[in-house]
Amino acid sequence: MTWIIFFCECKVRTRAIDILDYQHPAVTVDIVLFTIMQEDLKVLLVQRNTEPFMGYWSLPGGFVQMDESLETAALHKLKEKTNVDDVYLEQLYTFGEIERDPRARVITITYYALVNSEKFTLHPSEAVSDVRWHSMYQQPALAFDHQRIIELALQRLRNKLGYTTLGLQLLPEKFTLPELCRVYEIILNRQIDKRNFRKKVAFLDILEDTQETTQEFSKKPAKLYRFKQNENLEIQLGSKNVFDPKIPRSLTGQ
Amino acid sequence: MTWIIFFCECKVRTRAIDILDYQHPAVTVDIVLFTIMQEDLKVLLVQRNTEPFMGYWSLPGGFVQMDESLETAALHKLKEKTNVDDVYLEQLYTFGEIERDPRARVITITYYALVNSEKFTLHPSEAVSDVRWHSMYQQPALAFDHQRIIELALQRLRNKLGYTTLGLQLLPEKFTLPELCRVYEIILNRQIDKRNFRKKVAFLDILEDTQETTQEFSKKPAKLYRFKQNENLEIQLGSKNVFDPKIPRSLTGQ
DNA sequence: TCAAAAGTGTTGTGTGTACACCCATGT
DNA sequence: ACATGGGTGTACACACAACACTTTTGA
Numbered sequence A, B: 001m002t003w004i005i006f007f008c009e010c011k012v013r014t015r016a017i018d019i020l021d022y023q024h025p026a027v028t029v030d031i032v033l034f035t036i037m038q039e040d041l042k043v044l045l046v047q048r049n050t051e052p053f054m055g056y057w058s059l060p061g062g063f064v065q066m067d068e069s070l071e072t073a074a075l076h077k078l079k080e081k082t083n084v085d086d087v088y089l090e091q092l093y094t095f096g097e098i099e100r101d102p103r104a105r106v107i108t109i110t111y112y113a114l115v116n117s118e119k120f121t122l123h124p125s126e127a128v129s130d131v132r133w134h135s136m137y138q139q140p141a142l143a144f145d146h147q148r149i150i151e152l153a154l155q156r157l158r159n160k161l162g163y164t165t166l167g168l169q170l171l172p173e174k175f176t177l178p179e180l181c182r183v184y185e186i187i188l189n190r191q192i193d194k195r196n197f198r199k200k201v202a203f204l205d206i207l208e209d210t211q212e213t214t215q216e217f218s219k220k221p222a223k224l225y226r227f228k229q230n231e232n233l234e235i236q237l238g239s240k241n242v243f244d245p246k247i248p249r250s251l252t253g254q
Numbered sequence C: 001t002c003a004a005a006a007g008t009g010t011t012g013t014g015t016g017t018a019c020a021c022c023c024a025t026g027t
Numbered sequence D: 001a002c003a004t005g006g007g008t009g010t011a012c013a014c015a016c017a018a019c020a021c022t023t024t025t026g027a
Helices: A002-021 A070-082 A117-122 A146-163 A166-170 A177-188 A194-204 B002-020 B070-082 B117-122 B146-163 B166-170 B177-188 B194-204
Strands: A026-037 A040-047 A061-063 A088-095 A106-114 A131-135 A207-214 A222-227 B026-037 B040-047 B061-063 B088-095 B106-114 B131-135 B207-214 B222-227
Touching: A026 A070, A026 A117, A026 A146, A026 A166, A026 A177, A040 A070, A040 A177, A061 A070, A070 A088, A070 A106, A088 A146, A088 B088, A106 A146, A106 A166, A146 A166, A146 A177, A166 A177, A177 A194, A177 A222, B026 B070, B026 B117, B026 B146, B026 B166, B026 B177, B040 B070, B040 B177, B061 B070, B070 B088, B070 B106, B088 B146, B106 B146, B106 B166, B146 B166, B146 B177, B166 B177, B177 B194, B177 B222
Parallel strands: A026 A106, B026 B106
Antiparallel strands: A026 A040, A026 A061, A040 A131, A088 A106, A207 A222, B026 B040, B026 B061, B040 B131, B088 B106, B207 B222
């Protein structure tokens, strides 16, 4: 009898703990916003003006409000800091180590985002003193676990570059092939053979010729291309992988 | 009952505003636990006995406690439901739509996990009436957005199968090549050429011959292999991708 | 005429895929 | 002897990687 009562009590109390007395951790979003400027891969950082980590740089982000989805929250934070709202945004990972914020239990859902440099220069919020672009390859000291987050974002970006058309997000509407190639070189941090690159892009058939040229980057005019908007962002090319036979090698095959 | 709880919850959350000037959403973890049994891919599901979605099936999971990291929380929930604790666990995605739980704002960090069938049969918690394995290819009606979560998990599992050795997590320590091949066939839901499969596995050089054989599955004895534990889980094989030239094609090259 | 970047083809090699038969054993 | 699943080799196709010279223009 006692056991039954105890059992019931436990059950009730467990539910009570879950729903009533349960302490909710704080939830934030943090965004790794990439762009390419001055032939360099940049990340947007914000300088902290409060403890902890006062003076350190951190990712733009903030608390998730009750009336916004995670993605919306991320977009809001970005808009707040940069005034840019046309970005490519993708969830990265969720960090929830107990001690990642010394003040309280904070779980952060991280995103990474890409803006093309042109859109950015139209809203040069870098003027705001405590919000600045930093070279990915030369960062200041970062607060919390943000270093780790940025590294993961870069890794993901590099990976996805290979099987998606993500790179196009970093360029204006019209761009030249050498420009696109440079985007890849900058992100991957290594040289790419331009002949092979052109060949692959041509084969993908995701660009259309605008019939225009530009001499912005060279004396010889370079053709300007535009991304075929109707094309899917996820491009599956080439041999897929180890244990995946029986898929015919055609673009339509996936 | 539900209404009382809901009311109380509102009250508590209102107080939270006063104190922190910020409402914290509830945070849960949900786990998609896969195994292979009876030549079929199974997912562990729990039948709900409360509203909302009473009677529907849902993923094992629960609230994240303040003193456990997300991954720890996920492991705890699994242990609770299945008594299995030696699993491969990996974060999947975080869902935070405002309306995903009709009761309150709940953000869930989802994981997927793999157990080998042998470990599972040692702790047959399927006996527990409201916790059961269901065929991935024939599921009951699912609560919340759990259908979507499971689908994402399957997709991820299939993808990762190609460039990792994840499949090995679903087998006991010693296994035969036909068994491993069957794991891939079951998960990918398609036939695989066994000659090509063996060739690739041999080339990967991640298995060691145990010098033993088994006749469990056939009359002709099949060699038993063991996973070389020191090998990395992430195997990069074959051509990498579209925009990634200049990487020599060697296993050491990554 | 020179410098600077755009543009262009070919070849070898590795990896994916298709395909058919013999082997070892229990019944 | 036969049924069952284990085990093996070859040939073709395709994508990746390496590589060097010509073209167009501005200065």
